Amino acid sequence: MKNKKSNDSFIRKIYKNVKSLLLTLLVVFLISSSIVGASKVPTGSMEKTILVGDFMLINKFIFDISTPRDIPYTNIALPHIKFPSFDEPEKGDIIVFQFPGYQNELEPQKIEYWVKRCVGEPGDTISIYNNVLYVNGDEFPIPPHIHYSLDQSESMNQIFPSNSGWKKDFYGPLVIPKKGERIQLTLENIYKYKTLINRELEGDFVKTNDNKIFIKGNETDFYTIQKDYYFMVGDNRDNSLDSRYWGFVPRDKIIGTPIFIYWSWNSDIPFSDFFRLLGSVRLDRIGKIVH
Template identity: 30%
Template sequence: MSLQAILGNFALILFVLTIATGVIWFLDVFYLTRQRRARADVALAAFDARNARLMADGVRPDDRGRSALETDLLKQPTWIEYSGSFFPVIALVFFLRSFLFEPFKIPSSSMVPTLAIGDLILVNKFTYGVRLPVINKKVIEVNAPQRGDVMVFKYPKDMSLDYIKRVIGVPGDKIVYKNKRLSVNGKELSYQPLPDYLDEEHLTYSKQFSERLAGAGHKILNDERVPAYVPNPDAFPYRESCSYNLEGFACTVPAGHYFVMGDNRDNSLDSRYWGFVPDENIVGKAFFVWMNLGNLKRIGSFQ
């Protein structure tokens, strides 16, 4: 794994910090604290013996320094104090991000209008099964991704990158995209025209539709200036399961894989170009926008 990939893998960084601070915390609790206590007992015994000799000689000792001496001897070194205090916080964050919910930031417009650039979203990490952190290996089966889910996954061509798209096809499905309209297993999806969508950044309009998939509707965009065909798709695994023509493409989803597309159909690098998402690449199900600093009205559920 390259240095850039390691620095980009926050889960790995958290794992290393959790282990490092945890080792220091346990070492201090079960070993170093006892050593400090033993040294303090020896020093305090010597302090008490000295005071006893002074009293025997008729000198009244000043024993006010005993408490300060004990406190000083039992005090944790600064590096242990900080490590120990950080460990519970880091461990809690690591557990929450690894097994419950993980935050992501939307970096591109491929999921517009459902998700906008700058949306801070939450991803459910256990909906699709419990996976070991860092290596992302599934250990407990829960649910499988369903058509229409918005899913976060590791980009098959670069596992250091997280992508987010909508699940269009599950294992065994036949996906046909013809003239910018989808069919799944021979059944055409229904499309309801909506008012044109204004891209405020580029001041351009796109055709907007409500697309109904798996009994639920979501919004998609089409750019009339962009042709329906897929230019230069990659030679991805199971490429033989797909056929391309000027009107679009047809793909049969292999076992253990998923076909995903962005809602901004003509501005999305997705399964049409680089292929299927293996089950082992899945991160979780996106379900909530918890913040967008540029537009607070975007906060809320989108599923």
């Protein structure tokens, strides 16, 4: 009888500990998904502002108060509820956002979170002349750590919008769509809006036939934009796969903004070479405010 009571007590103790651990993990998951989170920088598109191997704490509370969007470390999206945010993204902000997909994709192949600088808000006009960025005709302030690289990513082989004839350093002018804006559709500009409209309507609904434009089978030459959009560019402009190549970022894909770097090392070194990896820690970057 004594042994049975002892076993029951042991099982109850394990149950309570497991229950407590699962509850703690759930709370951490909800907080990290909804209020603050961590992000690793995998590419050099924001050098020298943010380096490959930087780990950043992300403020999600400012732009995106919501229930979790996905299960971490998986490609499983979750139905989520958004709540009113405290602020809106502005030109010059460094933004963490869910990649909306390449310019001809209805949905991205996998869930990814990217970091770029917001250079254009809804309704702004973007243009680049001789690698100088202009917003509404005014030269965009050069970020303090902007970097120009001679390297070019192999995936940067098609400018958005397709058939525009633009280049990464001679680009636009391009007007960023704004919620409620009624745009006129023509055979000349439909390539600019086709993917955007299909994403808003959640299906492959835009068609052209006999020099006419159809949306959901109905002939039309107008469309009312349903969301606000933003234009993102990396500080390492010559080696950044950004809005110049794949298009606009809808407001509901914006997650937050980096606060500071809490860890940094050379992520090119494999984890199997742990001591060399540990020796690459960049102590001067830990605690650095991201701006």
